[in-house]
Amino acid sequence: TAVAVHTPHPPPLASRESSYVETALTLSTAVEPAALPGFSEGWVSIQDAAAQFAAPLLDAQPGMRVLDACAAPGGKTGHLLEYAAHLDLTALDQNAARLEQVADNLHRLQFKARLAAGDARQPADWWDGVLYDRILLDAPCSATGVIRRHPDIKLLRRDSDIAVLANQQQTLLASLWPLLRPAGRLLYATCSVIRQENEQVVERFLADQPDAEEQPIIAPWGHPQSHGRQILPGEAGMDGFYYAVLIKRQASVREVVCQPDS
Numbered sequence: 413t414a415v416a417v418h419t420p421h422p423p424p425l426a427s428r429e430s431s432y433v434e435t436a437l438t439l440s441t442a443v444e445p446a447a448l449p450g451f452s453e454g455w456v457s458i459q460d461a462a463a464q465f466a467a468p469l470l471d472a473q474p475g476m477r478v479l480d481a482c483a484a485p486g487g488k489t490g491h492l493l494e495y496a497a498h499l500d501l502t503a504l505d506q507n508a509a510r511l512e513q514v515a516d517n518l519h520r521l522q523f524k525a526r527l528a529a530g531d532a533r534q535p536a537d538w539w540d541g542v543l544y545d546r547i548l549l550d551a552p553c554s555a556t557g558v559i560r561r562h563p564d565i566k567l568l569r570r571d572s573d574i575a576v577l578a579n580q581q582q583t584l585l586a587s588l589w590p591l592l593r594p595a596g597r598l599l600y601a602t603c604s605v606i607r608q609e610n611e612q613v614v615e616r617f618l619a620d621q622p623d624a625e626e627q628p629i630i631a632p633w634g635h636p637q638s639h640g641r642q643i644l645p646g647e648a649g650m651d652g653f654y655y656a657v658l659i660k661r662q663a664s665v666r667e668v669v670c671q672p673d674s
Contacts, residue, residue, distance in 0.1 A: 454522050457487065460558075466599060476500065479501075479504060479546070480503045481550070484514055486514030489503045489514055490521045501525040503527050544596060554606055558645070560646055574608050578612070585598075609654075618639070628657075642654050
């Protein structure tokens with residue numbers, strides 16, 4: 413378990429520093445959240461180190477308009493608000509009950525965000541029409557990257573599930589892309605290690621979206637793929653995770669179509 417530290421005084425528990433995340437400590441033994449000094453005050457959060465790459469990869473800047481799609485339970489939502497001050501952030505989740513977890517986490521951290529219950533595949537039901545500077549899509553997936561902590565996944569998942577999930581991920585990307593402003597950034601993330609849910613989803617998306625381009629992730633962690641970067645379960649004590657950074661190209665002068673006067 414990696415703990416994101418938001419105070420200069422680390423909790424007095426046996427721990428080691430994360431190999432790649434300077435604000436994270438890995439505890440030697442698991443503890444209840446309430447046993448962590450400062451947890452209720454918002455000084456620390458519990459989040460796997462691999463998940464903590466999301467905020468710096470999205471790279472939201474102060475004052476930006478940000479969408480955290482599929483946000484529950486809110487760990488990354490809180491981390492985004494810690495990473496950059498004064499974000500205009502919307503936390504979206506299809507499950508209204510799980511949004512309560514997001515609200516509780518933000519209250520503990522003393523942050524505020526706009527909470528919206530809705531299906532990310534149907535923006536017309538919840539979007540206000542103003543484009544976002546940054547979008548985080550932590551997509552529903554097979555969760556094969558967390559098998560070391562949930563070995564029952566091997567029994568619960570079927571081969572047919574992967575195709576269904578990949579189609580859902582493809583639809584999510586296509587539905588959210590129009591909500592991103594030109595030169596904006598979308599971070600696609602899963603806790604899967606299956607190519608069909610990761611680089612193959614990104615490959616199809618790039619083929620379908622002429623205004624989308626990938627920004628390579630240059631990092632000391634994980635493994636470069638044909639698209640994006642993959643962390644395997646257990647590497648540096650982290651969960652398996654996949655990330656891909658997508659940028660919306662701005663139309664060049666030659667690409668602007670002028671309509672004739674009527």
